Amino acid sequence: MNHDNTADGNMEQQIKSYKKEAAYSYTLGAFPTYELIKSKPEQVRKVLVDSSFTDQNNLKKLCTEKSIHLEYNDKLIAKISDKENCYVAGVFNKYSCTLCEVRPHLVLVNPSNMGNLGTILRTAVGFGIYDVAIILPGADIYNPKTVRSSMGALFKLNFSLFQSFEEYRKQYAQHEIFTFMLNGEKALTLQECPNVKLYSLVFGNEATGLNDSFLTAGTSILIPQTQDVDSLNLTIAVGIGLYVFTGHH
């Protein structure tokens, strides 16, 4: 075992707890780090491993294959992981993507919770939706919390940030728009769910949903629910929307 704690000292001093402004972020934990290495090896600055990590051989092999620097550094992992139980971390460059014009999109307007955002990304990939637009302001998609709750799904999809829904719409004018709203006009039922190829499913913020201007942005959709709840949880609503719209193919 090569406890390479002293090497690369200069770079180490520069690596700090996650900052929104920084040009890099982290994967915390083995699972998202493996997903990072497999899906976006070109963005990995280095991989950090704690000396007590049990799957070192596999990690070494994978890093060698992808020509990624692997560094034993218990202290740095503890520092960036906020004292969680974390034995592996990846340091990666923040990168940008372009959404695919000919595939359906998921559009999140002002998502506020990083855990929810990550879960939604994971769900999108689970249903074969690989293009996600985020309308700002919104939760930080690069934050290690988002990355972790996405279980690394972040690295398997294209995401793009927009200053407004109009900016998104201008760029992707061909997509048929479906806005999910508590006062949506069309009920999403098993019997009558829309069967379209190129669509954007649009969801609002956890607390406030979409405002009424979205009633006329396309077809407004209501997921039928009882009067006994205020609303469905955002991640559940997104899961159902994705399940139904991708279910025709």
Place this chain on the structure above:
Amino acid sequence: MNHDNTADGNMEQQIKSYKKEAAYSYTLGAFPTYELIKSKPEQVRKVLVDSSFTDQNNLKKLCTEKSIHLEYNDKLIAKISDKENCYVAGVFNKYSCTLCEVRPHLVLVNPSNMGNLGTILRTAVGFGIYDVAIILPGADIYNPKTVRSSMGALFKLNFSLFQSFEEYRKQYAQHEIFTFMLNGEKALTLQECPNVKLYSLVFGNEATGLNDSFLTAGTSILIPQTQDVDSLNLTIAVGIGLYVFTGHH
């Protein structure tokens, strides 16, 4: 305003941070407390309110209507709420329910996360499923965290705890069983979803799912998903299962 901080001193000394063994629990926050008062007034020991709460008149009115003791007690709220921003709390007796024999059930086998459990309860009520079985061991359904994430939906449904799936099954032998598993035999598609009246939808633990003994407990169901994720999040899977099975009515 009646700052009744000194009254009821004896009872106050007995009220502590939530304990699993205790005969009572709390609703923390105005929303779940209102739901408690409206749905289960007979179980409320008292309602605590912080002097800075802004909606005092409505709360007073509701408590008077239901003959519930309202107590101003900033210190006690701070104590039981673990320093969250909490201005209203309800103290309620833990109670037990019986599941309705002639309605469909949701069955959760060893759910481990209180936040997920609460979200699932909220989703069940949202889709009109008012009977939930929990197979132990499982997350504490009475814990204030579960109650809070259920948004008070806990008080609108029947729940019952069982030591084993067999114990549940013996008591409710008429329900058609559907077990949700990654190796389920039948894909849950829009085109071919089962249309039955009296059913139990069975879901496993967040990390481990259902073990293979559940393959033969009834019809095993797979929610189709890509190879790019390990699995769907439990709450999402439950949401989709509920949406589809309740969607025929």
